[in-house]
Amino acid sequence: MLCIINELNMETKLLIGDRFEGVLLETIKGQSSTRPRVRPLEYFDKDIRVEFPRHLREDNPIGTRFRADVKVSQKTKNGQPFGNPYLVATDRSIIKIDDFVPKKIIQAIKLNTASDRTYAYIEKEFKEEPNLIKFEDFRERAYKNAIEIPEKTAESLTSNIKRSDLIKTYALSRARGKCEGCESEAPFLKRNGQPYLEVHHIIELKKGGSDSPLNVIATCPNCHARVTHGLDGIEFNEILKAKIQKIENQLNQ
Incomplete structure (x- = not known):
């Protein structure tokens, strides 16, 4: 199993600008909208937002896993921090874990070309057991x-x-x-x-x-x-x- 980061709970306060290497990420269904999102599977709260290339979120089934370097970021308003911290995946560092197969493959299908928030999901069963890349x-x-x-x-x-x-x-x-x-x-x-x-x-x-x-x-x-x-x-x-x-x-x- 590929593992380059020790198991550790992220209790340390996130500092804007901090960078983390090789974080395991997974595509999921969005909560506030139907468009696919990405969440971290380790070291961070799973609810933290991850800025991730749209084509990788849309072209790959829900449950697809990646490893990527991420940076802690936060928006500003009038020069002051605004909203919650979020993670930004560095495009050039993203590696898809091709050998991981979810039990269910769910593909996001965009329904309305005028909106980036309207998606339907088609589900397909797989018998293979999930397995991280060896x-x-x-x-x-x-x-x-x-x-x-x-x-x-x-x-x-x-x-x-x-x-x-x-x-x-x-x-x-x-x-x-x-x-x-x-x-x-x-x-x-x-x-x-x-x-x-x-x-x-x-x-x-x-x-x-x-x-x-x-x-x-x-x-x-x-x-x-x-x-x-x-x-x-x-x-x-x-x-x-x-x-x-x-x-x-x-x-x-």
């Missing part, structure tokens, strides 16, 4: 979406960002809360309970490094800083490269 399947996706020679043209920029987010999420999942460099536990937990680790490209993309599982490592801030600022940074980076090669070889067995 790590092995997610690893396969990461390799399929790897970019061996990143292109730097404006045309391919968006695609590269999307794939980079998937590779980043894979590295954090592979690390399981431990630095892949010094093998110590993450130094602290974020407000949402996720272990704080940084994803480092062993060979920088701008220097021709690949955006792939073999070229990324999830490290603690200390190991990351050692590569960048340490007297032995180059040598240490080679050690990290060998570590990831060993980890990936073991996963192949």
Whole structure:
């Protein structure tokens, strides 16, 4: 099961501007209107509003699950906070969990093109049991979406960002809360309970490094800083490269 965030109740007060990575989200029927909405399945009150791309809400059945980075936001009126805080999903970070199958598939159908609030729902039964994406399947996706020679043209920029987010999420999942460099536990937990680790490209993309599982490592801030600022940074980076090669070889067995 893919899980990169520890179980933790969100008792900490949300601060505007806070960002949370890899939050599990689900499409649902809206309460105040019939249009499909999205809610978080972990760490937040399920009633908190989530700003999410409309085409993903409408084109996917109710119960579809995604992982995405979210930011806590709030509207303002006359320069003052207005209304309740809500979450904004970062478009380029959204990853659909294709291997999750709800017991019932409910498709939203828009009834009135003049209104974005009028929908009907068609329900279809499925026999398969729900199942979150397995790590092995997610690893396969990461390799399929790897970019061996990143292109730097404006045309391919968006695609590269999307794939980079998937590779980043894979590295954090592979690390399981431990630095892949010094093998110590993450130094602290974020407000949402996720272990704080940084994803480092062993060979920088701008220097021709690949955006792939073999070229990324999830490290603690200390190991990351050692590569960048340490007297032995180059040598240490080679050690990290060998570590990831060993980890990936073991996963192949």
